Structures are given as C-alpha cells and as structure tokens.
Amino acid sequence: MIHVADPASEDARRAKEARRAEDERWMREALRLADEASAAGEVPIGCVLVDSRGIVASARNAREADQDPTAHAELIALREAARVRGTFRLDDLTCYVTLEPCAMCAGALVLGRVRRVVFGARDAKAGAVVSLYGIGQDTRLNHTFSVTRGVLEDECGGRLSRFFAALRARGKK
Numbered sequence: 001m002i003h004v005a006d007p008a009s010e011d012a013r014r015a016k017e018a019r020r021a022e023d024e025r026w027m028r029e030a031l032r033l034a035d036e037a038s039a040a041g042e043v044p045i046g047c048v049l050v051d052s053r054g055i056v057a058s059a060r061n062a063r064e065a066d067q068d069p070t071a072h073a074e075l076i077a078l079r080e081a082a083r084v085r086g087t088f089r090l091d092d093l094t095c096y097v098t099l100e101p102c103a104m105c106a107g108a109l110v111l112g113r114v115r116r117v118v119f120g121a122r123d124a125k126a127g128a129v130v131s132l133y134g135i136g137q138d139t140r141l142n143h144t145f146s147v148t149r150g151v152l153e154d155e156c157g158g159r160l161s162r163f164f165a166a167l168r169a170r171g172k173k
C-alpha cells in the first residue's frame with residue numbers, strides 16, 4: 001500500500017512547527033533579559049511583548065533594584081507597551097515570559113487584554129495561569145487569553161534553579 005500524506009494535515013503540521021520556531025525565537029529574547037536580571041542580582045525572569053511586527057516592550061525582573069514588590073518583568077513590560085502604544089488595550093500582543101506569571105501579573109495581562117501568553121517554566125508555588133489558578137482561562141473574567149506552556153522550559157527553569165542554588169551556597173558560607 002502506498003502511503004499518501006494528507007495535504008491538510010501536512011499544512012497543519014508545518015503551521016505548528018512555524019509557530020513553535022517563532023515562540024522559541026521570542027523566548028530566547030526573554031531568556032536574554034533573564035540573564036541580564038541575574039547578572040544584576042535579580043531573580044532571572046525576562047519578558048517580551050510582541051506584535052506581528054516584533055517586540056513592542058521588554059523587561060526583566062527589577063524587584064531588588066527598585067525595592068518594589070510589583071517590579072515583575074511582565075508588569076514593567078505591560079506598562080511600557082501601554083505607554084508606547086498610548087492605550088491600555090493591548091489585544092494584539094503576545095506575552096513571552098520565562099516563568100509562569102503570578103496572580104498579579106496574570107491579572108494585569110487580563111486587564112491589558114493581551115491575546116496570548118507563552119511561558120517557559122511552570123511555577124508550582126506561585127503560578128496563576130495553570131498551576132494554582134487559571135487566570136486568563138476563567139471565563140467569569142471579562143477577558144481570556146490563550147496559553148502555550150513549556151517553550152524552552154529547561155533553559156528557563158535551569159536559570160532559576162542555578163540562581164537559587166548559588167544564593168543558598170552563598171548563604172551557607
């Protein structure tokens with residue numbers, strides 16, 4: 001029997017691969033910002049907000065430098081995107097972030113009406129998109145976003161575990 005590939009499923013497979021490659025490309029930018037954060041002594045988390053043309057805003061965690069409990073990468077990037085665009089309605093943006101957003105950031109992504117959220121590592125202790133809550137998926141809120149998880153997960157999570165291992169090692173000295 002001759003196997004003939006179904007052209008429709010072949011197209012779907014190609015589209016999926018292209019999207020994965022695009023997701024990895026932007027996640028690498030977020031990882032670069034996470035590295036900037038750890039070099040500055042911050043927990044390594046980076047975020048880029050992207051539209052169809054490219055990066056609109058990007059940020060890294062700055063909690064220590066700012067001594068601000070809300071200085072998370074996503075929140076800083078959202079504020080910057082709204083400033084650049086001159087509107088809080090950011091409904092054509094995709095958020096790429098190395099760690100699953102917390103309750104505050106997931107809430108802010110709903111308020112900014114972001115279209116899609118892509119994250120690397122899951123956060124079992126504070127993640128509010130899939131781990132502890134389903135903010136962004138809960139239709140009781142007036143906006144939902146689509147979620148893609150696990151993009152460059154090992155690289156995103158590895159930076160966090162190395163950062164905290166180094167902190168613990170320093171603490172023991």
Ligand SMILES: [Zn+2]
Pocket residue numbers: 072074101102103104105106
């Ligand atoms: Zn957050």
